[in-house]
């Protein structure tokens with residue numbers, strides 16, 4: 001068999017709209033990915049636990065409640081605690097530019113504003129999933145080799 | 153610590169990554185190493201038509217088992233889209249009560265083109281959970297209609313879930329669902345038509361009962377209200393007891409292992425054929441002649457197989 005991209009699509013927090021999350025989940029499935037959908041009102045703890053057990057490449061969160069700063073930082077902290085920072089965190093929702101920059105510095109890999117075409121999300125995931133994944137031994141070897149190449 | 157050691161110690165990240173390895177066929181050597189640590193978990197299969205409430209039942213059953221201090225591994229299979237190859241795995245939505253319990257591990261699996269209601273790697277994933285020390289492994293199939301039913305090949309107890317909406321007992325008989333059920337559940341007991349379905353099923357199952365000595369129970373549940381779940385869990389436990397008492401557990405597990413060996417041999421031969429023996433170019437040329445009716449597919453297959461047998465001697 002071949003490696004499939006696995007993505008967890010979750011909806012943390014209290015707001016009750018998961019239409020956007022469902023649309024994205026369906027688009028990712030149609031692009032050939034395996035999408036674990038966790039449903040509404042998830043706590044950060046349960047999202048991270050699910051991501052670990054499902055061994056996903058990416059966590060995609062839809063946040064419309066305005067609580068994005070607290071939620072993303074909590075998610076990243078929990079991933080770190082579980083030694084699972086190779087799982088990339090991305091998100092979508094209404095997020096002001098300043099917050100976006102802060103979130104990306106914090107370690108959120110990509111944020112999509114409202115109305116982003118799903119094809120853009122698909123392309124980003126295909127380009128980035130699995131890159132930082134697993135086998136830390138191999139990864140360090142690759143980074144060690146990298147400077148040699150650039151000196152040529 | 154090696155991944156095997158962490159896995160045997162029940163570490164969840166290690167379990168998850170090992171399942172990915174066997175699912176993606178990256179490292180089946182790990183199965184070789186874990187196999188001798190397996191054989192302890194009791195396997196329960198939950199199958200039935202789409203939307204019958206399988207996931208909700210798994211959730212309710214697990215909550216009972218947790219109270220008995222059991223460790224539970226759950227594998228929930230959902231269908232892969234034949235068009236895109238992708239899958240929407242949504243069984244977890246019904247299991248949010250369990251997500252954070254330390255004695256629970258839930259893994260969603262896409263069927264990836266497999267037809268019997270499970271994924272090809274489901275058996276191997278179950279081995280991984282077994283090695284990790286689970287007491288129970290609950291396996292939820294995709295919603296099956298009238299297809300082959302692999303679940304009974306994996307599980308010690310197979311629970312078939314029907315609902316009044318899924319039709320009458322004739323439909324369940326056609327689909328082969330009655331033949332594989334050790335326990336029959338009519339879920340959505342809060343809906344109309346439950347009693348009638350229970351009565352019909354009792355009638356249909358009477359004949360089977362006389363042969364095996366196991367009184368195939370038909371339970372009524374309302375999974376969303378947690379009704380009838382305690383009785384269902386007791387029925388699973390009595391079935392396990394029955395299998396042990398009659399010596400069937402060992403017998404059936406042995407015949408499942410025999411089947412597994414056959415399966416693996418066939419897989420290996422198929423792979424070997426594809427990789428080394430069948431010369432695709434030559435075959436394509438032969439197809440030309442078959443198309444013109446100068447040769448038959450039967451003759452060609454016969455000749456190639458004979459050649460293969462000769463070369464392997």
Ligand SMILES: Nc1nc2c(ncn2[C@@H]2O[C@H](COP(=O)(O)OP(=O)(O)OP(=O)(O)O)[C@@H](O)[C@H]2O)c(=O)[nH]1
Pocket residue numbers: 201202203204205206207208209243246294295339340341342343373374375376377
């Ligand atoms: N009224 C009623 N609804 C129920 C009951 N059990 C489950 N449901 C509902 O039925 C729907 C389907 O339940 P699931 O548990 O997802 O069914 P499933 O068999 O796992 O579905 P698939 O995995 O998609 O085949 C959900 O909306 C449940 O809330 C019940 O006992 N009574």
Ligand SMILES: [Mg+2]
Pocket residue numbers: 206207208242243292
């Ligand atoms: Mg389900």
